Amino acid sequence: MVEAFAVASGKGGTGKTTSTLALGMALTDEYDVTVVDADMGMANMLFHAGLSDVETTLHDVLGGDLPVAQATYERFGMTVVPCGTSLDGFRHSDPTRLREVVAQLAADTDVLLLDSPAALDSRSAVLPVVLADRVIVVLQPTIPALSDGLKVQEYATSYGTDVAGLVFNKVHDDDAIDEITVKTEQYFDGPTLATVSDSEAAREARRAGRPLLAHAPASAPAESFRQAAARIDVRDGASGAVADRFRSAVIPDSP
Amino acid sequence: MNVPEGTLLKSHVVRDPRDPLAVALDRELTGYVVLEPQETLLLDSDGRGVITFRDGVPELAYYTGTDRGGPPALADLAMPGPYHVELYRLSDPALSTTGSVDALAVPPGMAAERLAGDPALAASTRRRAPADRKPERSTAGDDADGDDRSEQGAVEAFLADEEKIEAIQKQAREEAAQRAAEWGFD
Numbered sequence: 001m002v003e004a005f006a007v008a009s010g011k012g013g014t015g016k017t018t019s020t021l022a023l024g025m026a027l028t029d030e031y032d033v034t035v036v037d038a039d040m041g042m043a044n045m046l047f048h049a050g051l052s053d054v055e056t057t058l059h060d061v062l063g064g065d066l067p068v069a070q071a072t073y074e075r076f077g078m079t080v081v082p083c084g085t086s087l088d089g090f091r092h093s094d095p096t097r098l099r100e101v102v103a104q105l106a107a108d109t110d111v112l113l114l115d116s117p118a119a120l121d122s123r124s125a126v127l128p129v130v131l132a133d134r135v136i137v138v139l140q141p142t143i144p145a146l147s148d149g150l151k152v153q154e155y156a157t158s159y160g161t162d163v164a165g166l167v168f169n170k171v172h173d174d175d176a177i178d179e180i181t182v183k184t185e186q187y188f189d190g191p192t193l194a195t196v197s198d199s200e201a202a203r204e205a206r207r208a209g210r211p212l213l214a215h216a217p218a219s220a221p222a223e224s225f226r227q228a229a230a231r232i233d234v235r236d237g238a239s240g241a242v243a244d245r246f247r248s249a250v251i252p253d254s255p
Numbered sequence: 256m257n258v259p260e261g262t263l264l265k266s267h268v269v270r271d272p273r274d275p276l277a278v279a280l281d282r283e284l285t286g287y288v289v290l291e292p293q294e295t296l297l298l299d300s301d302g303r304g305v306i307t308f309r310d311g312v313p314e315l316a317y318y319t320g321t322d323r324g325g326p327p328a329l330a331d332l333a334m335p336g337p338y339h340v341e342l343y344r345l346s347d348p349a350l351s352t353t354g355s356v357d358a359l360a361v362p363p364g365m366a367a368e369r370l371a372g373d374p375a376l377a378a379s380t381r382r383r384a385p386a387d388r389k390p391e392r393s394t395a396g397d398d399a400d401g402d403d404r405s406e407q408g409a410v411e412a413f414l415a416d417e418e419k420i421e422a423i424q425k426q427a428r429e430e431a432a433q434r435a436a437e438w439g440f441d
Contacts, residue, residue, distance in 0.1 A: 123438040143333035144372030154427035183414035
C-alpha cells in the first residue's frame with residue numbers, strides 16, 4: 001500500500017518542514033514512512049533532520065545518474081530524502097526525473113510525505129500537489145496564511161487531489177483558535193487535524209538539527225502532531241498504481 | 256483620506272504585500288504606498304488601499320473599496336497577491352497635512368502582521384517606531400506587541416466575509432485552470 005501526501009501551504013514560514021517530519025515520525029508507529037524534500041529551490045529538510053553534512057542529495061540524483069538509493073537516509077525511523085541547498089545544484093537538476101524518483105520511492109513504502117514549495121507559480125512548485133493523493137494544508141491563524149491556504153486547496157482540487165486535513169501551526173494561546181478553526185472548516189474540504197501551539201521547542205529542534213518529535217517528544221506541539229497523525233486515515237492504494245501515476249505525470253519546467 | 260501628491264519612487268506589481276512594507280521600512284520612507292489588489296477586479300469594486308508612512312513606519316490606512324480606515328482597512332486589503340503597488344515620497348510637512356486622524360490610525364506593526372503575515376517584519380517595524388507611538392499591547396513575547404485581540408477579530412471578520420472568500424476561491428480556480436493549460440496538465 002502507499003498513499004502520497006503533499007504537505008503544503010501557499011505561504012512560507014508556516015512550518016511545513018517541521019510539520020512534515022513531525023507527521024512522518026508520528027506515522028512510523030504504524031506505517032513505513034518516506035519523507036521527501038520536494039521544495040527543490042528552497043530546500044531545508046536536511047537542516048531539520050541532521051543531514052546537512054551528507055554528500056548525496058536529491059539534487060545529485062536529479063542532476064546526474066546516481067540511483068535514488070544513494071540519497072535516501074534512514075533517520076528517526078523514517079526514510080528521509082533530503083535536497084541540497086546550492087543554487088548550482090538546483091540549476092543542474094533535471095526536475096523531469098523527479099517523477100521517476102518518486103515513483104521508485106512509492107513502490108517501497110506505506111506513506112509518502114512530500115514537503116512542498118511555498119508557491120504555486122510554476123509547474124515544479126505545483127507538481128507535488130498534483131502528484132499526491134491528498135494534500136495536508138499547513139495554516140496559521142492569520143489572514144495571509146488562510147487566504148494562501150484557500151488557494152492551495154483550489155489548486156489541489158482543480159488537479160484532482162483531495163484535502164486530507166488542516167494543521168494550524170504556530171498558534172498563540174490568545175488566538176481564540178477554536179472559533180477560527182470552526183469558521184475555517186466551512187471553507188475547506190478536510191477537517192482540522194490539530195492545532196499546534198507556537199513553541200520554543202520547535203525552534204530549538206531546528207537549531208539542534210533534529211525533528212521535533214525526536215528533540216522534544218513530550219512537548220505540547222509534539223503531542224499535537226501525534227494527534228494530527230492519528231486522525232489521518234491512511235488509505236490503501238496500490239503501490240503500482242501510484243508509481244504509474246508519478247511516471248505519467250506532467251514534466252515540470254526546468255529551473 | 257486626502258493625501259497630497261508625492262513623488263513617485265516606484266510603480267510595480269508584487270506577489271506579496273510584504274515587499275512594499277519591507278521596502279518602506281528599509282528606505283525609511285516618509286510618504287505613502289498605494290496598493291491595488293488584483294481581487295478587486297473580481298469583487299467588482301474600486302478597491303485601492305493607501306498606507307502612509309513616517310520614517311518607514313505605517314501611520315494611517317484607508318481602503319476605498321469599503322470606505323473604511325484604520326485596522327479594518329488593513330483587514331479589507333488583506334488578499335492574496337498580486338498587488339499593483341506605487342510608492343510615493345512626501346516631505347514631512349506635506350505628510351502632516353493628512354492629519355493624524357484617529358479613525359485612520361494603525362499600530363506600527365499591524366500592516367506587516369495583517370497584510371504580510373510576517374511577525375519578524377512587524378517586530379522590526381515596531382522597534383523603528385518612535386517612543387510616542389508605543390506601547391502597543393503585548394501578545395507573544397517581547398517582540399510582538401501588536402494588538403492581538405484586533406488581529407483575531409480581523410481573522411474572524413475575514414472568515415465571515417463569504418463574498419471575499421468566494422472571490423479568492425474563484426480566482427484560484429480560474430488561475431489553476433489557466434495554468435493547467437499553459438503547463439500542459441491534463
